[in-house]
Amino acid sequence: MAGTTSDGERTRRSVLGDAHVDAAIARTTEFDAPFQDLITASAWERVWARPDWSHRERSMVTIALLAALGHEEELAMHIRATARTGASEADIREALLHVAVYAGVPAANTAIRIARQTLSEMKAAQEGAAS
Numbered sequence: 436m437a438g439t440t441s442d443g444e445r446t447r448r449s450v451l452g453d454a455h456v457d458a459a460i461a462r463t464t465e466f467d468a469p470f471q472d473l474i475t476a477s478a479w480e481r482v483w484a485r486p487d488w489s490h491r492e493r494s495m496v497t498i499a500l501l502a503a504l505g506h507e508e509e510l511a512m513h514i515r516a517t518a519r520t521g522a523s524e525a526d527i528r529e530a531l532l533h534v535a536v537y538a539g540v541p542a543a544n545t546a547i548r549i550a551r552q553t554l555s556e557m558k559a560a561q562e563g564a565a566s
Contacts (some may be wrong), residue, residue, distance in 0.1 A: 442479075443476050443479035444456065446479040446480065446483045447478075447479040450494075452519060493520070494513060510549050515553060524554060527550050
């Protein structure tokens with residue numbers, strides 16, 4: 436991923452932020468560099484950069500899928516990304532209500548706990564930055 440910036444990396448940065456992407460790149464080793472290249476090309480360039488859905492819409496679907504599958508760390512990351520994608524707290528709540536009905540209450544219950552905690556951390560950081 437060193438060198439030129441790809442469309443996938445630009446999309447990844449617009450959704451997750453420079454700090455997150457820079458940290459991921461800094462942690463990349465020879466072992467996982469092919470994986471980083473794969474997710475940048477497949478997820479960020481070939482899916483997230485498609486014009487048919489907005490980043491807000493992709494964000495809501497991603498949050499629902501991650502919650503349904505129990506991917507807690509990735510879920511928190513994508514909830515934080517809503518600050519850039521335009522998905523609101525109401526959007527997150529509605530996505531998680533769908534999870535409850537279609538993937539199960541336990542998955543939604545865990546996801547709601549993670550969402551509340553992550554949103555609270557985001558608000559605290561925003562208030563700290565405003566001070």
